[in-house]
Amino acid sequence: MDDTVNYRKNLTVQYCFPGNSASCRKEVRSGPGNILLFIVLSCVSVCTVFLNLLVIISISHFKQLHTPTNLLILSLAVADLLVGMFVMPVKIMQLRDSCWYLGETACSVSLVINGSSMGASLYSLVLIAVDRYIAVSDPLLYSTRITVSKTSLFISLGWSLGLLFIIIYLYLNDHLLPSQIISRCYGECVVSVKHSWVIVDLVLCFLAPCSVILILYSIIFIAARRQAKAVRAVTDASKRHGSANSSETKAAKTLGIVIFVYLACFIPYYISSLSVESVTTSLMVYTVFVWVICLNSSVNPLIYAIFYPWFRTSVKFIVTCRIFKFSSSRFNLLPARF
Template identity: 65%
Template sequence: MNITEYQQNTTIQYCFPDNNSSCRKEVRAGPASVVVFFFLSCVSVFTVFLNLLVIISISHFKQLHTPTNLLILSLSVADLLVGLFVMPVRIMDFIDSCWYLGKTLCALFPVIDYITVSASVGSLVLIAVDRYIAVNDPLLYSTRITVCKTSLFIIIAWSWAVFYNVILMYFNNHLLHSQISAGCYGECVLVMKYSWMIVDFVITFLVPCSVILVLYSVIFKVARRQAKAVRTVRNGATNKHGTKVSSSSETKAAKTLAIVIFLYLACWIPFTVGPLSVEDVISSSLVVNLVSWFMYINSSVNPLIYAIFYPWFKTSVMYIVTCRIFESSSSSFSVFPERL
């Protein structure tokens, strides 16, 4: 849609017609806006539904109470909050430029937004560390990584997300009513200082991204080495028959890691790199809202990567949709497929 069509489909009105200091609002109409609204709404529902399935599965079934699944649970809780609270508000902000939720929520919403996203990234880093230890030192994994230790690290990750983002909002003058700039009634604007944008870029993107890339690179190398060793043993055992051993495990590991890294970078680069080109970043700008959705969509694809491709997820979902989880002994049901 070009600029002329956009202007024709945009109707200038007032957020609060009965208030003389009301802001003007832009109501985006037209087929393109309807399609975008429908798509973003589906993304929000999709995010809530998938992450809720993961949370119920891991919380209910005892077999899934493992350190790795606790990290996936933490990730799903953060992503659920993004889909349940952050996305609907952003959809409203995209369709209607006015803020109807008052100054208190204007001060709290960016904090909730940044905390949930930071907690999601922190969980991704912890999952990468967990998988690194599991692959690099499998014999000692069960003694080094326990449910209690994992729970402690999850608490630390969420506490850090709360502490860091409260500090971030405080020093950008967006935490108290008196600090929020209001040019007119019905406006909620977050202006991020350029210096803090650099700090936030390093803390929330550069460092986690570097850790994830390095750990998954090591995991892939170890997986290749282990697959090569297994292939050598099998080749030696079947050499006299001339049987060719497939390297499917190595290929599967490569594809999985490639998907993890690609989707993480694809979802985060537009939001973190784009705003660095301006002096101040205003949260109400249409461009920032659009690139923010790349980051939010990461909360939709996370359960696809970390849970749906697990064999236990399909079984647990069947128990949930058939309401068998309401049976008295359902928490002890086996969710792992039996091997013949």
């Protein structure tokens, strides 16, 4: 009984627009637990924006980092920046009192930004896997096969396809145009996705990219082990054995982190979406699992950038404002080897 009373105190029913008779009722979530949750989620959003901004500034500013691989990391960081800057704050706002105050047009725009940014993030992950696969399988011809111009083209194509897919996806589910959105009351921005399109989304946005990443990274790992064995065969075992084992261990750890984070963030959402006839964004379970997916945008810069030595060096230049010095864009971030 006491728990029920406390819950009702923490969940006060009000109206989104008190002066409008068609206004939705809002559920104001208060209490120490909810306040702590909002603070934590806000910190996650700020950290996501900050980390990805560091990656974007580093790669954009320093000419030494203008390589095909780093362009892919830049694309990933831009997509994740949009998640942290637009998607997460909107989710926090809706979680706070369940109301939408920005109008139907903004509702449609937010859905497009949400879907296209997450889609671009996934596509960038796939391109990074393809890039690393070519670099390992054909290192001698890598520089001729993978160029900055070709990479830029594929990045542009990926963003365009992601945007096109989310527009079609929302249009066919009657959530793209303001005239299509049917709300039960004024002050609502809820998406209900048909089960058939849940299957399409599962195949195109999870199974396909996940399979590509798993297969390519498995091949990369096998190739790395093969190369390590070749090094041991032609060098002094006493001097090189430790280095080779270290390379294998590092490759295994990187592979494990990439696969684990990717699967851990997306599997819960798709399992839950298959268990219902239609996915509705008003469901609390949907909110939780979407936040888990958003966390992938916070972890991505840690996996693909912070583990790179050049990133740690560039952050020092940025934090100390040395990037404002004349010709700072030509600084050598890795004097020993790059």
